[in-house]
Amino acid sequence: MTKTSLLTTATALLMAIALDTAQAGPAQKAVLEHFAALAKNADTGFQGFSAERGKKLFFDQHSGGKPETPSCTTCHGTDPTKSGRTRAGKEIKPMALSRTPERFSDLKKVEKWFRRNCRNVMGRECTPLEKGDFITFMANQ
Amino acid sequence: MLLKRGLRPFVALALSLALSLALARADLARAGNAKKRAPEKVFKEECGACHMPFPSYFLPAASWRAIMSGLEDHFGEDASLDEEVRKELEQFLVDHSARWKAGKNPPLRITELRWFRGEHGSMTRYRKRLSKRLGHEVKMSECTACHRDAERGYFDDD
Structure with a gap:
């Protein structure tokens, strides 16, 4: 890649992240940058994350995972600004960053929950693109 | 010479100051090592993420070992952990487990x-x-x- 195109891509990436996450703090931005780099690696045509795609991922009914948890909404509820509930009955704080400001700030934690929950709901790992889209959606809720 | 009567209170003060400084440094060293969470805190956070962290003394060691070796299908949920955390948690649970011995099939619930x-x-x-x-x-x-x-x-x- 030429220096110019590299610079352009980097700027585009950063702008995409900046524009999509009005409320994200530095920790969330760092996590998003991590996924952006991975997404770019996987697909050179990567243009940035999309809250719309993230929203679809959250609300969709998936078939590859466990029948008891066909959707993220099964446990998190259909309103990201409200609490969800685990299958064991414990309350889950809202996914919306505006309600739970510490969300998506710890990469290890983020990776742990994506690993578990994508497997539960979809029967597979989420791609870096999906993870970034999801966080982008929730950062704007 | 230090223990001459008049000097004793000062010596005592100096010694206690030195002791508290040493203890404070040890404390700071522990606090500064912020990445290493105390095992009980790890237990409360990890084992209490989806349900109340069940008291470890309700089940014997063999039960905990069985549960901790099958976290990818933890009563129907994927509760997998990084190996380092998993090992630490298993040790904590075993250390604080019930003293009675499980039979051939350790109870899981x-x-x-x-x-x-x-x-x-x-x-x-x-x-x-x-x-x-x-x-x-x-x-x-x-x-x-x-x-x-x-x-x-x-x-x-x-």
Whole structure:
């Protein structure tokens, strides 16, 4: 890649992240940058994350995972600004960053929950693109 | 010479200052190592993410080992952990486990232990009413639905 195109891509990436996450703090931005780099690696045509795609991922009914948890909404509820509930009955704080400001700030934690929950709901790992889209959606809720 | 009568209070003061400084440094060294969480904190956070962290002394070591070796299918959920954390948690649970020995098949559910069933029964009708009142299905594993201070180990308040 030429220096110019590299610079352009980097700027585009950063702008995409900046524009999509009005409320994200530095920790969330760092996590998003991590996924952006991975997404770019996987697909050179990567243009940035999309809250719309993230929203679809959250609300969709998936078939590859466990029948008891066909959707993220099964446990998190259909309103990201409200609490969800685990299958064991414990309350889950809202996914919306505006309600739970510490969300998506710890990469290890983020990776742990994506690993578990994508497997539960979809029967597979989420791609870096999906993870970034999801966080982008929730950062704007 | 230091222990001459007049100097004794000053020596005592100096020694106690030195001691408290040494202790403070040890404390700071521990606090500064912020990445290493105390095992009990790890237990409360990881084992309490989806349900109340069940008291480790309710199950014997063999049960905990069995549970901790199958976290990818933890009663139907993927509860997998990084190996380092998993090992630490398993050790914590085993260290604070019940002293009685499990038989050939270590029990995996506290709610199916004989003493537990003796205490509670199945409470089907009561749970139905409670589930309606609370707005979600209350399972026997949700101790805090009836035992408000269960997370602190108190179960006598029901």
